[in-house]
Amino acid sequence: MIxxxxxxxxxxxxxxxxGLDSVSKNDPGFSCQGMVGEFIGLYLRCEVFATKLQHYYQTDKQPSQTKLNTQSLSKSLEYxxxxxxxxSLLLIYKGGSGKRGTKSARQLRNGYLHELSxxxxxxxxxxxxxxxxxxKTFLVLRLKTYKAIKT
Known part of the structure; x- marks a missing residue:
């Protein structure tokens, strides 16, 4: 710990x-493509947001750097x-293939963009x-300043 x-x-x-503000406000403009475009644009922003948050945690705790995963992201949120x-976190970021009707946003994004499903x-x-x-709820999370005052 630093x-x-x-x-x-x-x-x-x-x-x-x-940094988190810039990601949440940096809309790629996919929403002009309707509901699917809005979904893809929001998911991409969430993925970058989560990756940044996870990186901040890993920088402070100095564990091995990993790709975005729900376990590390949960630890980041807790930290x-x-x-x-x-x-809700799993509903957005759960990986793998998933079952129809219960897929996470990540699984749907992968299936749609990589396989045109x-x-x-x-x-x-x-x-x-x-x-x-x-x-949208995830994108408004911000680090609390009271953490800086803790001794």
Whole structure:
């Protein structure tokens, strides 16, 4: 664990939050392609956001660097005292192939973009509002400044 003064910690949190802000506001503009485009654009922003958050955690804790995964992301959220329902986290980021009707946003994005799966496109359209709500909620998470004041 890296030792920092309260002032250094506060400055670091502010820089990190600026990075998270930029990701959440940097809309790739896919929503002009309808519900599926909005879903893809939001998912991509969430993936970059989660990767940044996981990287911040790994930088502080110095574990081995890993690709985005739900276990490490959960530890990152816990470390920064951020609250996001673990079932919702899985609904966005769970990997693997998944079963029809229960696929995560990640699984649907993979199926649609990598295989042009019409079934995944249909599921995105059917569950659009559920996923959009979860992803927008995830994108507003920010590191808390009170962590910098803890001794």
């Amino acid at each position: 030792k920092r003064s309260s002032k250094q910690e506060l400055a670091l949190i502010n820089r990190r939050n600026l 920064f005292n951020l609250h996001f329902n673990s079932e 019409s079934a995944d496109k249909s599921e995105i359209e059917q569950r659009h509002s559920e996923y959009v709500k979860l992803m």
